[in-house]
Amino acid sequence: MAFASALHCRECGREYPIEPNYVCDFCFGPLEVTYDYDAIRKSTSREKISSGPMDMWRYDDFLPVSRENAVNLGTGMTPLLKADNLGKMLGLNNLWLKNDAVNPTYSFKDRVVTVATTKALEFGFKTLACASTGNLAGSVAAHGAKAGMETLVFIPANLEYGKIIGASVYGPTVVTINGSYDDVNRLCSELADNHAWAVVNINMRPYYSEGSKTLAYEVAEQLGWRAPDHVVAPLASGSLFTKIWKGFNEFADIGLIDAVRTTMHGAQAVGCSPIVKAFDSGLMHAKPEVPDTVAKSLGIGNPADAYYVLKILKETGGSAIGVPEDEVGENMILLAETEGIFAETAGGVVISALKRMAKEGRFDPDETVVAYITGNGLKTQEVVASSVHPINIEPNVEAFEEKVLGANSN
């Protein structure tokens, strides 16, 4: 059952009832869900969780809605794979990859959207909406279809056609907007304020973002009920990063795992790296920028949770790594070739940051390092297309021996 008791302002601490609200009336700070942790402590246990469903809803005691009502496509409990090949290359004996590329719509967004959609239905909304350049659009469209809701997806008009199809196939109303990135942002924010829609990352945001905590719960359980020594995760709005941290700490507070000593590291591609730049300059607030990166799923120029990410980085002694754009595709390929995982560009960013930190000796070789792979490479194939070179032959053995075996023996 759900133990959410209130919303509280992350800035001034004021409390609000559980409603479709996302900002403090007093200081305009973001709202976050508060739980009755004493009740959770009494209700939950490792055994109870382990005997739950094989998806993220096994952790529903820690979510703002209960699993009985969940709009669930089977999200979560994705593999945590020991990366021996990549680990050997980087000198890491305990490198693990949390592969969220295998969720129902092929990204971690299903975790947040399943929670937001369930809560939207509970609040009585008829329409589900989002503004997206990719993964979120597909996930919202799929969950809207499953929930039988009217679904609206706003996307920039210049988005690649493949991504438009990826969302359109589920039957939402897809609106393509002309204008700059900032124009699209501004319009969507205004529309959300003036319509009775559940916009997953605006008025549903306090609930939506809670879904990302399951990325921490699953890793803790899959590691044998402990938090890793290091986490390397991508940074976009910063929500995923802060919720992974919150998830580990909630598990520790409830007594499911020991105290958390995890060092948190975040990664962005340099074409959109406001959090990395703030970290490098010693600032606690990111300066907004216009994204220009191949890692489009990380292209958030004005990240809502930058301050909270910077705070966690500081508290845990972590680092924020800016990855050169040309390393993104290179490291998508490295991950595919060493571990058999085809990750989207955000995965290339994470692996590139991981490599750099390993080279700089930031990890002890025996420490447990978990890198989060948040989306599937099939969505961003264009980034690695030029690196793919199939061998074309005529249909005879001689051609095979000459062009394939001959080429391989050279």
Next chain:
Amino acid sequence: MASRRVKITFPEVLVGRPLIYKLGSMFDIVTSIRRADVGPETGWVILELQGEEEEIKKAVDWALEQGVRVDPITGDVIEG
């Protein structure tokens, strides 16, 4: 009467300018600051603008022309 909640971010060259005062004096709107962090190199102010929709729009357009950023307080709402 309409209301818009925005975050204004100042580049270094504009940090010393009384932009919020001018918004209130040049346009028929009320400005209500809720949070701010202004230093010598950069600064941001989160505030509410109240007035007629058209007047708020004119005020925001003027602020943008001066070279500051005006964003929704949600940060970017368009996600990957």
